[in-house]
Amino acid sequence: MEQNELGRIGASAGRRMIGVGALMGLGALLLYLGLATPMDSVLWQGVLILAGLGALWGSERMWKATGVVLVLTEEGLFEENGTVLARFDNIAKVDRSPFAMKPSNGFLVLLKEPMPRAWRPGLWWRTGKRLAIGGVTSGGVTKPVADIMTLRLVQRDDPDRAND
Incomplete structure (x- = not known):
């Protein structure tokens, strides 16, 4: 990339x-x-x-x-080979709450516009406006990525609040 x-x-x-x-x-x-x-x-x-x-x-x-690595860039979340999971301009919210329907040690990304269904067992799945990341991944790896995505969304949606 x-x-x-x-x-x-x-x-x-x-x-x-x-x-x-x-x-x-x-x-x-x-x-x-x-x-x-x-x-x-x-x-x-x-x-x-x-x-x-x-x-x-x-x-x-x-x-x-699970041999593939997901990469978060300034443009969005991609597989290492370039497959688009979600671009930041299509992400509405990142949800790590315990009651979100998400994989183990993972997080849920709610999209603004639906994307085609896709599934990589143990790593991620996407259906409609939902993208779920996790499964056999470690929470210590997925949590920082979810936090970075949340921070970038806050900066995008409310630039004044991002400096707090």
Whole structure:
């Protein structure tokens, strides 16, 4: 990125392994139950096998997604590869409250205009006017980025109050 970085959000190797390992373990357990346990209903056996395969697919997606670093710049929040999560001119509010529907150790960004749905398991998701950051990230990494974003929004919306 050419612009000044204000902050970075990434998942540590340990958190990635625990998150992906838990999902892989669930997938393996569901597959085992679906294949090795005799059942009266073929339907339930199929549901368990599909759920196990879905969990394994999700673990593979999470591994790829959590390898990416999110970068906060003066223009907005982006993935390291340039994918736009939200530009500052489209951000209405940053919400870190305990009752916000947000990922673990993360925060919620409320947008002014809806953006296309996107999901990076364990790192971020966006639907409509909501962008949620967090999951396998550390609170010590996400909290400063949320604070910087909040401060920039205050400076943008009320320049006189920003100096307080």
